Each structure stands twice: as structure tokens, then as C-alpha cells.
Amino acid sequence: MSELKKEEIINGKIYAMSSGFSAHGWASSKLGDKFKEYFKLKRNFQCQVFVENLDLFLNESNRKEYVTPDVMIMCDLSKLDKRGYRGVPELVIEVLSYSTRDRDLPGGDKFDLYERSGIKEYWICSYKEKSIAQYILVNGKYELKKTIICLDDAEIDVLTEEEKSKYTSVIRSYVFDDLEIDLRDNIFYDRFNV
Numbered sequence: 001m002s003e004l005k006k007e008e009i010i011n012g013k014i015y016a017m018s019s020g021f022s023a024h025g026w027a028s029s030k031l032g033d034k035f036k037e038y039f040k041l042k043r044n045f046q047c048q049v050f051v052e053n054l055d056l057f058l059n060e061s062n063r064k065e066y067v068t069p070d071v072m073i074m075c076d077l078s079k080l081d082k083r084g085y086r087g088v089p090e091l092v093i094e095v096l097s098y099s100t101r102d103r104d105l106p107g108g109d110k111f112d113l114y115e116r117s118g119i120k121e122y123w124i125c126s127y128k129e130k131s132i133a134q135y136i137l138v139n140g141k142y143e144l145k146k147t148i149i150c151l152d153d154a155e156i157d158v159l160t161e162e163e164k165s166k167y168t169s170v171i172r173s174y175v176f177d178d179l180e181i182d183l184r185d186n187i188f189y190d191r192f193n194v
Helices: 023-041 109-117 153-157 161-166
Strands: 007-010 012-017 046-051 071-074 090-097 122-127 130-137 143-150 171-174 181-182
Touching: 007 071, 007 109, 023 046, 023 090, 023 122, 109 122, 109 143, 143 171
Parallel strands: 090 122
Antiparallel strands: 007 012, 046 071, 071 090, 122 130, 130 143, 171 181
């Protein structure tokens, strides 16, 4: 892959990738930072977090196919080489954009690739909806575990008491059992949502 040209190749199809919007980069960066903080507190130096800058090779029979997840957490560093990661990461996050949403969502090429490859946990982040859909691999298929939505104070104020008691803005990882990220903790930058 050229340093100047971003692309992904899935099932032989080349997908050109454009630069993301500020809100996309903000969400990717903030989520990546939360994982880095978690691993630092746990003193876990085996797991590493890459944000939008590492190619992932999941197809051993075709070494020309790769994707570049927005956030990727891998814990087997023996599979990291100068071209990227050649293995199955523990968790991947894609931040939706107009040009990538069809392949990131259920039924899309990237969603199917992640599922088929055995990535245990997959988060789909929407900065426009201020939400994360959390998929967990169960018997080789992704199941939607939960969708967490980040409401602002005005939206929370109009909830009934019962709705308030059930509402959470915290997503809890399935793979990293005590990892919790509060989406109200500056994950989505409202200034970009105009």
C-alpha cells in the first residue's frame, strides 16, 4: 500500500478510503485513548492499541487483502510485522462514515470479514447518533449485545424516572471484563455535529 493512498482490499475488491471528518478522528482517538489508559492501569504491556494507522491482514491464503480498522486492540505481538498485523485482534472498532457504512454494518464486506475471521468483539461507533453498537461473536456469528447511546443533559431531563433508572452511557467490554467507557466522557465532540 502506498503511503499516500489509503485503501482496503476485501474479497478482491479495492475500496478507496478518503480522509475522515474531524468528528470521525475525534471519536477514534478518544476511544483508543480509553483503551490505552485501561491497559496502562492494568500494567498490561502485551496488548496494544492502534488507531487508524495499521493494516490488518486476516486472510492467510491471500496476503494482498487487508483492512485498516479505526481502532484495533491486539494482544499477540508476535503477529505484528513491518506491514501490519497478521492475526486476529481481540477487539475492533469502526467509526461510521458515509463512504464506509455499507461495509462496516451487518451484511457488509468488512462486518462479514470480521465475523468470519473470529474477532471476538466488534464495536460500530456512530458519531452522528452518538452511539456504539456492540457485537459479540457467539458460535461463529455476531450477536448484537447492546447499543449504548450518549444522551445530553436535556435529553436525560425529559426521560421518565423509570427510563432514567435504566439508562446508561457506559459500555462494558466483553473481552476485557472490567473495561468500562462512559460515552459522556468527551467521546463525541458536539461542535462537529452541526
